[in-house]
Amino acid sequence: MPRSKIAISLDALLLERLDRFVKKEAFPNRSQAIQVAVEEKLARLEKSWLARECANLDPRFEKALAEEGLSGELSEWPGCRMRGWRVDTGHGYRDSSSHER
DSSP states (O other): OOOOOOOOOOOHHHHHHHHHHHHTTSSSSHHHHHHHHHHHHHHHHHHHHHHHHHHTSOHHHHHHHHHTTHHHHGGGOGGGGSTTOEEEOSSSEEEGGGSOO
């Protein structure tokens, strides 16, 4: 992937810490070290954002949404032809005894 050059400012102590990692050959150069740091930080931020958003979901609503229209399609699913399946349709359960075979 093509790279873009940017300029950043770092305080002296942070730059010293960065240079120590480069000297220990943890990274080939400052640019690589900063790129990895930014990638990892963004990944953590995205993951925590997703977790916060998921925590706001209403499990009942999400289940109902996922099963919307499911009851009409059950006859087309091979696994539903087996005995003993039950599906919550939102208006009670449908099971194999109420299903056309």
